[in-house]
Structure formats: C-alpha cells, structure tokens
Amino acid sequence: MASGFGYYGNRSRCFTFWQEFRKCYAMADRPEQCTLQMDDYFECLHHTKEKARAKAIKDQELKLNEEKKKQDELSRKLTDSANKSNVTRLGIIDNSVKQKEASN
Incomplete structure (x- = not known):
C-alpha cells in the first residue's frame, strides 16, 4: 500500500509512515540512519510490537x-479446616475449664 491509496480511495493508514521513511532514505547518507522510520512503517503494516505487547499482557x-485461583483454593481450605475445628481453635473449651479450676 505504498502507493498511498487505500481500499476506498483515500490515503492508506500507513502512507504517512511510508512518506517519512522515503524522505529519510532519500536524504540519508547511510540507510542505517532511517531505522526508526523503517521500524515505524513496518509496525504500521504488520503490528508485530502491538501483537507482542498484547500477548505479554494476556500471559500476565x-x-x-492462576495465582488468584491458587490463593482462593488455599484460603478455602483454611476456612474449611477452621470451620471444622472452630471451637477448639478459639480456645473456648480450654478457657472455660481453666476458669472453673481457678474458681475452685
């Protein structure tokens, strides 16, 4: 689409990047001087950096x-075990026995 015409007759989405790259290439002494413009143009065409960023975000x-699921599972297990032995964990039985012994 370097011709500048898009599908509907207007300028293509990457034409401005192509113009920048072409202008730099025409004025540069060495082609290596235009790597930034070339990268911008290729990114506009292929979206490689955008796709890599989206993949990294999705992976994260x-x-x-997964970490949240593991944490939720662990907290659920702790809650279940606490519910099964809640009376002994609170020390209600031990404290009441100690209070009775102390009062006698």
Whole structure:
C-alpha cells in the first residue's frame, strides 16, 4: 500500500509512515540512519510490537488468574479446616475449664 491509496480511495493508514521513511532514505547518507522510520512503517503494516505487547499482557493476566485461583483454593481450605475445628481453635473449651479450676 505504498502507493498511498487505500481500499476506498483515500490515503492508506500507513502512507504517512511510508512518506517519512522515503524522505529519510532519500536524504540519508547511510540507510542505517532511517531505522526508526523503517521500524515505524513496518509496525504500521504488520503490528508485530502491538501483537507482542498484547500477548505479554494476556500471559500476565493468565498468570495472575492462576495465582488468584491458587490463593482462593488455599484460603478455602483454611476456612474449611477452621470451620471444622472452630471451637477448639478459639480456645473456648480450654478457657472455660481453666476458669472453673481457678474458681475452685
């Protein structure tokens, strides 16, 4: 689409990047001087950096979801065990026995 015409007759989405790259390439002494403009143009065409960023974000989101599931499972197990032995964990029985012994 370097011609500048898009699908509907207007300028293509990357035409301005192409113009910048072409202008730099025409004026540069060495082609290496235009790597930034070339990178911008290729990113506009192929979206490689955008796709890599989206993949990294998705991977991080999946990792955080897995960690949250593990944390939720652990807290659920702790809650279940606390519910099963709540009376003894609170020390209600031991304290009442000690109070009776102390009063006698």
